[in-house]
Amino acid sequence: MPTEVIFYTQVASIISFITALFVLYRVLVQQKDAVIQLLKERIAEKDEQITILKAQTPDALAAALADRIKIAQDEIARLRNDGDSHIKEIESKEEELAEIQARLGALSELIRQSDLVCPKCGDPLTRRQGYTIYGNDDQEADVEFIEYECGLAIDGNGKEVSRCRHVQPT
Numbered sequence: 001m002p003t004e005v006i007f008y009t010q011v012a013s014i015i016s017f018i019t020a021l022f023v024l025y026r027v028l029v030q031q032k033d034a035v036i037q038l039l040k041e042r043i044a045e046k047d048e049q050i051t052i053l054k055a056q057t058p059d060a061l062a063a064a065l066a067d068r069i070k071i072a073q074d075e076i077a078r079l080r081n082d083g084d085s086h087i088k089e090i091e092s093k094e095e096e097l098a099e100i101q102a103r104l105g106a107l108s109e110l111i112r113q114s115d116l117v118c119p120k121c122g123d124p125l126t127r128r129q130g131y132t133i134y135g136n137d138d139q140e141a142d143v144e145f146i147e148y149e150c151g152l153a154i155d156g157n158g159k160e161v162s163r164c165r166h167v168q169p170t
């Protein structure tokens with residue numbers, strides 16, 4: 001083979017190699033963009049979920065239930081004013097009202113039991129900090145220090161280290 005042919009063959013193979021590399025590079029870049037796009041969408045989804053969860057705090061839930069109680073009461077009053085023709089409707093509305101009130105009661109009880117509010121005055125939780133205590137024989141236990149807006153603070157042993165300023169001890 002003449003040297004010239006060998007030379008051009010070499011050049012051609014180098015060019016095709018570089019072209020292949022370039023194509024591969026483009027493919028990789030496109031994939032990366034696709035992954036970034038996917039991650040962005042996931043983040044947006046998570047943000048949305050967080051917003052929804054925030055709206056479901058006990059306060060928001062309690063407020064929503066209280067609103068429904070008000071609406072039901074207004075409706076009952078309106079039906080009463082309309083006269084006796086609505087007795088059935090009034091009864092069903094009153095049942096609905098009782099049900100909502102029971103749910104609100106259950107929710108209040110749940111909040112009271114959950115350490116989210118001061119068990120004495122109902123002030124909200126301001127600090128909750130977990131820590132580990134070590135006993136004899138290398139025993140350990142994870143406990144929580146809890147503090148409320150009213151000043152009540154309870155350490156990991158369940159001992160009151162600071163009093164609720166709204167309720168006097170009996």
Ligand SMILES: [Zn+2]
Nearest residue numbers: 118121150164
């Ligand atoms: Zn308190």
